[in-house]
Amino acid sequence: MYDVFIAPFVEFIFMRRALVACIAIALSCGPLGVLLVLRRMSLMGDALSHAILPGIAIGYLVTGLWLPGLSLGGLAAGLIVAFASGKTARKTVLAEDASFTGFYIISLALGVLILSVKGGNMNLTHFLFGSVLAVDQEILLLIAIITTMTLVILALIYRPLIYECFDPQYVQLMGINAGRYQLIFLGLVVINLVGACQALGTLMALGIIMLPAIAARLLTKQVWTAVLAAVLIASISGYLGLVTSYQLNWPSGPTIILFCGSAYLLSLGFYCINRVPFKKSCIKR
Template identity: 55%
Template sequence: MNTFVDICLSPFQEFLFMRHALVACFALALGCGPVGMLLVLRRMSLMGDALSHAVLPGAAIGFLVSGLSLYSMTIGGIVVGLLVALIAGLVSRYTSLREDASFAALYLVSIAVGVLIISLRGTNVDLIHVLFGTILAVDDPALILVASITSLTLFTLAFIYRPLLVECFDPDYLKSVGGHGGAMHSLFLVLVVLNLVAGFTALGTLMAVGMLMLPAASAHFWGNQYWTTSLVAVCIAMFSGYCGLLLSYHFNLPTGPSIILVAGGCYLFSLVFGRKGSLLSRYQPGSHLTG
């Protein structure tokens, strides 16, 4: 029993950097869970992936100006991420191209520009740092940034989640009662970008979207209500962060990919054994009666 406790707790008791990483994972989970669930409900999962790559050129510009500076890369990521979201919205509004297609086109350009900018000044190590993150190097300023973005996300969602949910299922009704669906959609995209930037500071651009989408996709198989499934998504994200850190520590594995692979395992488990819409639930006796 003591050996099991040592395996699960000793890394966090002995090393400050492990405690910092765990707190960062928990803070990310609190913000990414509710936002990820809204992306799933609004059928915008791939848009979240596109925005995560759109952050890269801004972070690269920040890197070009100040090196691996947390604040310059964060500000650059936020500005360019919001700019890409704005351009994609304008393209879909004034042309025949759908918003998801415009996001896909812009994110491909964005990731190419970002990698090119980093390559101009940095090394392969710098490129790997930006793409895959170094969560074990999270310090107090990074924790404050992640916690601030998470707090802002939760407070904002507490005020606007009702119109966001109505727009998911009946946008015409929201428009008829003057619900400002366009403004709500834009504000939601701002929250998505902010949470992707928070994830970028810890997990890198390629891994950040995994923390945003995999727990939400997993939670979809366990609940029926938004806040219920959001809570499940938060718990899965926290579990993934904790187990991923342990796997990384004990088996000397890359930390970010370990966390995302645990989240992927949770998704596969939910896909098979979840209580709502999973493979197993569809083949249970009487499942055809419940639709």
């Protein structure tokens, strides 16, 4: 038991760094994921996770593998897509999900094209799927800073975000500028996607944000318990994914996300069996 579940983290520093990175990502992405689910913005999170790729690609061309350059590029690209999509939704007949979809597909294609044509020897899969086992001290520090900043800002804007989720009319009556908090929230999502993609890649980063949050939403009835459950599911999935990938020589990022997906499927089964009639809610709908 010790050799399987504990020894890898005792013997190898890269395993310890990967575990700390997964836990730090879980601490900030858990609350964000729950809020995305409550605000019905899950697909927008998916769009933003792909939208940061061209920014990271341009950052790589300009600064190489310099971490601040990659992060700033991804952050700029994500914010540009979020702003452009929001403007498009407000000024045209397109719904917000449709405008996000259009911009993120363009961004993803542009990012892949830039890396394929100008990326030189850089492997495209590194950006798409990441390598959590390659997390170094610099990336770990970046993730820790993003986690700390996210938790502090969420604590400051928590009430307006929750009010808007459950009673948007109350927010309007109180004169609260919901658009400002929406922009801050989307900025936090983009920043966390940039941090998570350093370890898990742009295609896998959203999984550790959304899958634990969706599973938690099925298992809990209150916001704070959903946040706690999402953080625990993401942390445990990170630990089990690292152990499994090490023992079986599997890619670490997809293995972690598959454990998150397994938690979602188990919670879905639990919900169907214990909360509502299985046939009506899980098959017909």
